[in-house]
Amino acid sequence: MKKKLTVLFLMLMMLAGFSTLSFAQENATITVWCWDPNFNIYAMEKAADIYKDINPNVTVDVQEVAWEDIQTRLSTSLSANQTKDLPDIVLMQDNALIKNVSSFPDAFYDLSDSGINFDKFADFKVELTTVDGRNYGVPFDNGAAINAMRVDVLEEAGYTIDDFTDITWKEFIEKGSKVREKTGKPLLSAIAGESDLLMVMLQSTGNWLFDSNGEPYITENEALKEVIRVYQELLKKKILVEVNDWDQYISSFQSGTVAGTMNGAWIIGSIVPVEEQAGDWRITNIPRFGSIEGATNYSSQGGSSWMVMASSKNPELAADFLNQTFAGSKELYETILPSSGALATYLPAGDSEVYNEPHPYFGGQKIYSDITDFASRVPRVKYGIYNYEARDAVSTAITQIMQGQNIMDALNEAQSTVEFQMW
Amino acid sequence: MRKEKIFRASKYLFLISISFLSLFPLLWMFIAATNKSVDVLAGTLFPGTNLVENFKTLTANTNLYRAMWNSFKYAAVTTLASLLVSSLAGYGFEIYHDRGKDFLMNILLLSMMVPFAVIMVPLYMLFGNLGLLNTTAGFALPTVSTAFLIFLFRQSSRNFPHEVIEASRLDGLTEVGIFFRMFIPIMRSTYAAAAVITFMNAWNNYLWPLIIMQKESARTMPLLISNLTAGYTIDYGVLMLAVGISILPTLIIFLALQKNFAEGVTGSAK
């Protein structure tokens, strides 16, 4: 009798043990913070669907949080050492990634040994998500720079999109002047006081605001000076117009005042809603700096990557989720592309049929495979820990130069501002 | 009399032009809410036909009703609690003022002068330790008692007729009784003004709810609007609709209470 009871007791114990085990598994939830329902959130939800087939016990809870809000929460929670409410995965702006990793060294999970194959992503993206040789992010959003142009306007001046492909800035200015003359339309617009376009131009030369030792590289940076010179010339010849803010920037090409734009590939999302212009747009690569050695026709602007928080209860699980979806599922990229235009930097996706579909808005151009191709050629640069400080300082310098200050004086001031902020 | 007429006419002209300047962005916003994003950016000034479509997009992409309810709940709790606590204190500081209380009031005023961004991290740690993250109390507590409101009630109490207090004491009312039965009804105009302002501030509060309410289910309207501006492609029609909806409660409360602080309730005090 006693024996029987003991056996029964043991069996109950085991049952309880098993049930708690499976209970724990059922309960696994991966929380994700990211922004933009049509793009990142949509992609994440599709990834969750795919992972559901691989590991049905895991639920993915995707929460919409704007980028600035993610940064504020991360900084506050991490510096207060209260990480309980942080998610398992965050989407991180590439511009801010190194800064966050080096400011909060233990906060992000090191993905180097997680089994993710980083060779499958565009080189420049992997570089941006690597800190001290360790991989901290799974590259996602493709920020490869494109030059989007209205071919109907170009035609009036006797040009086609091919005349703007693989060219130098010198040629761009010549042809742009002619377009301006014939049609009265500039080819570009940019927001005054912001450095986005200049940074696209700078990265295409393979240079950045910091040298390989992470020291500010502004006063001595010949590439930067050439970039500023070209920018000024574009403005002077009215091929480029400056506007005051983002809304006016978008409106400048949506309304047709400006016949093109240069930005990260994600800008396509703001081009296509204008139905009347369907068929008039094409994309190509950006001009290169003929006078700078190693300069290319490729650059990037404003991409983002997935990171796993070290405070996650299940960092391995979160990493596995990313590995099986964003770093390993061609199917995922094929699913998200058609309805969201969410372009990835996952290179194997570039060969897939979906990526080779002609896009009607762009006159049947296979824009997605083109952009994936651009992405693979973007020069590798390190944005650096003090990226935002340097970008702000250079933006200030450029505004001063436009107001008539001497280039060297303005750059010297920017250099010393950044040096002052690095302590 | 001619001079008087010109004076009156110029007064109306002045008020009309100021009202136009004040209302224009609001009108533009409601017009924008009925248009497609592309037309909004093109600067249209005419009502469009996209209102229903914008509303569908808004409710499909966001949890509008929950955010409205959350904002309303937090703002209402904050307003009621802070009117009570702050007016009690403001009344106490003025009616029973002595050197000690005047000094304390000056100290409390200092609390108004520190940028919130700086106390945010310590405050967040404190609330974390108190277990108040993601709670209504956590949302409301830092603004239940504000130096500004206490100061407002203290300054307003200066016009509270003290003979009312003397008379009530003779009638046998307790000090607390005087506050609730005499002061609150007589000072209706100040309460109404304070309620509008407190509600509006709580409703629009951004930074504190952002960090204290990290659960998605606790999202408020300002955070919802922030999300609408965060996409790579912003839908301005939908954005303006959300913004328009989010200011309605403040406007309604203003309209409901404005008679109280602007038309006076003379007679009761005099």
Added chain:
Amino acid sequence: MIHTTIEKIKSYKNGFSINTKHKLIGWFFVIPGALLIFSFYFYPIIRAFILSLQGGVGNNLRFAGLFNYKRLLQDGLFKQSMFNVFIYLILQVPIMLSLALILAGILNDRTLKFRSFFRTAIFVPCATSLVSYAIIFRSMFALDGFINTILMNLNILAEPINWLGGPWTARLLIVIGLTWRWTGYNMIFYLAGLQNIDPAIYEAAKIDGASAFDRLTKITIPILKPIILLTTIMSTNGTLQIFDETQNLTSGGPANATLSVSQYIYRLSFEYVPRFGYAAAIAFVVFIIVAVLSFMQLKVGDER
């Protein structure tokens, strides 16, 4: 006549006295509010002060003494932002408060038609979301915007002004934006305060032949003095800590000409490599300046 009425108001105030028991009861009224402020403002402020004595990045902080305070004396961006907010303060607060006072005076007139409409209209800006008003403001002041078009059609301008591009025109824009948004807000307090004035005083003054200006300076302002003091302190404080307007209208540009101190603190905490200690030190300097200004205003304005 006016004077005798005011004297009467003053006299019953001065005649009022309180005894020790009431003083004690008074403490029970003020303690809940005071305790909450001590816990949720002063305690974090002390913590923030300790933070301001620490150097380092992110959550890796160590004691640095007064280093942060010494450093900010050499910080060009800090000095620039300080300069900017004082410009706003000097230009904007007097303009806005006078305008609010005048409007409250006009709208308090019971014979005025459509009072309620005007009141609502003037209040609306502070309830309107910054998102929409920033978009409109920037497009109105754009190079080919509404304002330039009007000024050029009226032949006031020969060339369009790049409002957001010049340092002083951009600052002016911030001042206009602030006034636009906050005048109605301050007006509410004045209107509420005016309800405590017996309309008979105004009637009497009118019969005595006092002009509108006299009524404003001799009756309205003296009686509203406690509230004017409140709004002055509040606006001084608000302007020195301005964030929303400079962030949304100009993003601190051109070339930091409109950057505010709070914006700089925000950048140091959330955009740049996070240095909470240094940000706290800057905030403390602002705190001391605002406190000194406010107590000067209190000394001048708060006699009973």
